[in-house]
Amino acid sequence: MISKTEVWKEIRPELPDYLDDSERTDLMNEIGDYVLTSMLDLLADGHSPVEGVGDLSKLTTKYADAQKDGDRTPNMELGGDLLDSLKYEADAYGVKIGTWEEGQAIKAYGHITGFKGHKWLDGKVAPRKILPSDKERFVQDIQDGIDTIIEEFSAGVKDNNQVG
Amino acid sequence: MLETSREDFKKEIKNSFGGELLDLLEKGINPVKQSNNRQTEYSESYKKQIEGKLMFFKKGGKLIAIEELSKKELKSFRASKSASEQNAKNSKFLAYSKQQFKDKKVRPVNLKLTGALHESLKIDITRDNPYVEFSDPKAIYHNDVGVGPKKTKRRLLPTGSGEEFTLRLFQKIKNALQKAIKKNI
Numbered sequence: 001m002i003s004k005t006e007v008w009k010e011i012r013p014e015l016p017d018y019l020d021d022s023e024r025t026d027l028m029n030e031i032g033d034y035v036l037t038s039m040l041d042l043l044a045d046g047h048s049p050v051e052g053v054g055d056l057s058k059l060t061t062k063y064a065d066a067q068k069d070g071d072r073t074p075n076m077e078l079g080g081d082l083l084d085s086l087k088y089e090a091d092a093y094g095v096k097i098g099t100w101e102e103g104q105a106i107k108a109y110g111h112i113t114g115f116k117g118h119k120w121l122d123g124k125v126a127p128r129k130i131l132p133s134d135k136e137r138f139v140q141d142i143q144d145g146i147d148t149i150i151e152e153f154s155a156g157v158k159d160n161n162q163v164g
Numbered sequence: 165m166l167e168t169s170r171e172d173f174k175k176e177i178k179n180s181f182g183g184e185l186l187d188l189l190e191k192g193i194n195p196v197k198q199s200n201n202r203q204t205e206y207s208e209s210y211k212k213q214i215e216g217k218l219m220f221f222k223k224g225g226k227l228i229a230i231e232e233l234s235k236k237e238l239k240s241f242r243a244s245k246s247a248s249e250q251n252a253k254n255s256k257f258l259a260y261s262k263q264q265f266k267d268k269k270v271r272p273v274n275l276k277l278t279g280a281l282h283e284s285l286k287i288d289i290t291r292d293n294p295y296v297e298f299s300d301p302k303a304i305y306h307n308d309v310g311v312g313p314k315k316t317k318r319r320l321l322p323t324g325s326g327e328e329f330t331l332r333l334f335q336k337i338k339n340a341l342q343k344a345i346k347k348n349i
Binding site for chain 1 (some may be wrong): 332
């Protein structure tokens, strides 16, 4: 969901049937923590967490000189409010990662779309994909990490069930 | 655990886990698993110091920010100094601030000024368990006591009951252990 009021990506992986709702929610929280940390790690270095995007577009020299001591790496961190607002919300069926703060969602929407519909920034600022859209995925490294978490968590529950 | 495995585990955990922990801290990412994955931002007064916009002076042996003075106190402070004295003091402070915070930015909140805190990271293995410590005296204030009037904590390590490292760090420990065991089978 990428709109001006909320920006989030939901992950709904297939999970083994033997996990109950409480275990599934625990697992989704683990995934949320992992994905958000990994996203922040990539963004800090100017990389997009979206598959196939690679590096985020460099900042213009003019902007970098004015705001970032000349550093053109787009780490999405000026005041830091946007990255601070990123959270995850988990339930037994999925986990959503994004921002639900109105002031920050519009900022995220602007960056992702290249300020589509903005009076004077539309078409003038390079889009920077900080979160996948409905049709996009997280980078393979994050996807692999999610698969490992599910595999290990499920194996642990299975072992415990067998012992019990 | 075999002695050789223990040594390999120690080496591996220092490189992979230690490197990852410092990398997350450098980026302002909270290494402790909790709802807030980012370190709490610096206080407004500290941000102003970093930007060289806040002046301090001594009052009763204590450093007081000029912004913290009441209007009356400010008036009396200004009256007690000539314009040239005030300018000299301002320039001296700004030069000091510029030097002290020359590589410091308001963001990310990386808990790094001189680098001593990050450099004090120690990783060892005691009784087959990894042991992680920041020996710099500032660490306990950032991590457990809290700093400033609001006692803001910025976490370095999980020290509270039930707290854990964020999953990415936990995986580094697990991978280091698996690697060391595999190598010595």
